[in-house]
Amino acid sequence: MQAFLTKGRNRRVRINARSILIGGSALVACVLVGLLFVVVWMSLRTPVGDAMHYSLMAYWDVYLDPFTYKVLFNTAQFSLVSVIVALLIAVPMAWAVEKTDLPGKSLVYVFMSIGVLLPSFLTAMGWTFVAHPRIGIVNQWLMELFGLETAPFNIGTITGMGFVQGLGLVPVCFILVAPLYRAMEPAL
Numbered sequence: 001m002q003a004f005l006t007k008g009r010n011r012r013v014r015i016n017a018r019s020i021l022i023g024g025s026a027l028v029a030c031v032l033v034g035l036l037f038v039v040v041w042m043s044l045r046t047p048v049g050d051a052m053h054y055s056l057m058a059y060w061d062v063y064l065d066p067f068t069y070k071v072l073f074n075t076a077q078f079s080l081v082s083v084i085v086a087l088l089i090a091v092p093m094a095w096a097v098e099k100t101d102l103p104g105k106s107l108v109y110v111f112m113s114i115g116v117l118l119p120s121f122l123t124a125m126g127w128t129f130v131a132h133p134r135i136g137i138v139n140q141w142l143m144e145l146f147g148l149e150t151a152p153f154n155i156g157t158i159t160g161m162g163f164v165q166g167l168g169l170v171p172v173c174f175i176l177v178a179p180l181y182r183a184m185e186p187a188l
Contacts, residue, residue: 085166090173098181115171131155
């Protein structure tokens with residue numbers, strides 16, 4: 001795609017798709033950098049009386065708060081469980097689809113593509129209805145069947161939420177790993 005703009009009397013300026021792409025990308029980058037600058041600037045403001053001063057006091061308060069490190073530990077635990085669950089399911093599935101004569105390979109790709117499109121909050125709501133300690137269908141059924149006082153599953157823990165997130169990441173991991181298995185030497 002090349003377009004010509006007339007500039008002046010007989011001069012024409014040529015605009016191609018690459019120039020439009022670079023200009024659009026530069027504009028988006030400038031907006032993002034500007035927004036990041038505003039966030040950092042606002043975080044450095046400290047009200048002192050009627051005046052505003054700039055200091056690193058907010059950062060100091062956050063790094064000295066023990067709750068910050070509890071949140072970091074919970075985040076690391078959640079991330080680790082999510083990645084382990086996703087890889088334990090997606091990698092063997094990708095290997096089976098790409099390196100074996102599994103029937104219905106195209107159906108697996110369809111389901112993985114649909115899985116990428118599903119909003120994760122709907123999946124989380126579904127798991128809440130299945131494994132919540134108070135309202136979960138499976139928990140209620142198991143408590144009634146075995147006469148348990150407490151629910152055997154709690155999807156609201158860090159591990160439970162990581163499990164659900166890991167299941168949500170399976171399609172993405174599958175789509176990333178399957179082409180690698182496809183490109184791999186068959187003798188391996």
